[in-house]
């Protein structure tokens with residue numbers, strides 16, 4: 407801080423008026439923040455949601471004026487996915503850790519109903535990771551890479567008509583989780599008149615469906631810049647890394663047979679407005695909104711789900727220890743209840759099995775008795791038959807003996823007759 411003070415005396419009123427020639431006292435506080443931020447570096451996490459080939463990568467390249475690695479996506483993915491890349495950038499002495507998450511295969515499936523789910527899951531996963539870090543005993547915020555998404559650039563197809571149902575559905579699902587900035591992609595394909603109508607259609611559709619997009623911070627006296635930014639929503643953007651000659655200058659733009667569209671000309675598209683908003687004026691606000699609104703909502707919901715609360719049933723403040731004890735008791739009781747239920751279930755099963763076994767035993771016994779009876783009857787029948795056969799054999803032998811004696815008698819008589827005749 408410079409501590410030189412100019413002393414000017416005002417003769418007329420005889421009051422000394424001091425004019426500060428440099429920064430003095432706590433006026434210097436912001437400079438400490440600036441120095442610390444420069445030392446630590448900045449981080450910014452962007453999510454790009456839009457159909458395949460809508461110009462997501464080109465716009466990110468144009469925003470940061472760097473040709474990031476090219477990854478062309480196919481139109482044939484069966485599910486929507488996310489491609490996440492982190493880059494370390496430097497501009498003069500300012501370092502920026504930039505994370506870009508881009509949708510892959512968005513809008514390519516026949517059934518688009520669940521297309522938003524991977525995006526919602528990704529946003530929640532980043533919040534969850536931060537919450538887990540926050541809940542750790544030993545936290546390391548300095549090394550921790552905070553990957554919570556600060557802004558979602560939503561690329562709307564330049565149809566010139568209205569939003570698609572997929573756009574409305576996805577934005578509705580994520581608007582409480584991330585700052586949405588809607589963009590009309592490839593705005594050079596829509597005429598200037600159609601563009602204005604298209605913009606107002608989109609804004610009224612968003613409002614009509616209760617979709618909350620990023621709100622520019624409202625000062626008591628809104629600056630002309632903020633008002634004009636709002637008027638330009640959704641930003642009609644054009645991306646290009648090509649250098650085109652316009653007069654004697656080389657500018658970034660897209661060359662057409664009928665002329666050149668200059669990306670950085672505010673009369674041609676809203677690219678500069680978007681870049682200024684993201685990088686120069688609103689980055690810190692986007693980060694703050696992410697932390698204080700979206701993350702806070704997630705954290706509150708998660709902690710409530712875990713059973714934490716700020717006030718007890720009697721609406722009196724409740725301490726962490728009390729919640730812990732109550733939760734422990736509740737879990738203990740639940741365990742007891744479940745154990746009792748399991749015991750009862752087990753007893754019931756045992757009883758059921760016992761009855762089943764008894765029935766099976768009785769069935770077997772009955773079967774055995776029946777077989778025994780059948781066998782006895784069979785034995786008796788056989789015995790009867792045996793007796794009958796024995797009687798028949800005796801009769802047979804009797805008859806045989808009688809027949810033999812008769813035969814012998816006949817032979818003797820014949821012999822006697824023959825002898826008599828002689």
Ligand SMILES: Nc1nc2c(ncn2[C@@H]2O[C@H](COP(=O)(O)OP(=O)(O)OP(=O)(O)O)[C@@H](O)[C@H]2O)c(=O)[nH]1
Pocket residue numbers: 456457458459460461462463464465477478479480508509510511591592593594595643644645646660
């Ligand atoms: N007319 C016009 N073409 C553009 C614009 N931005 C990008 N393109 C072209 O559109 C094509 C696809 O651009 P990408 O940036 O790869 O699109 P993407 O959405 O990242 O594609 P995927 O990552 O494959 O989903 C390229 O040929 C770009 O040159 C634009 O603003 N206007």
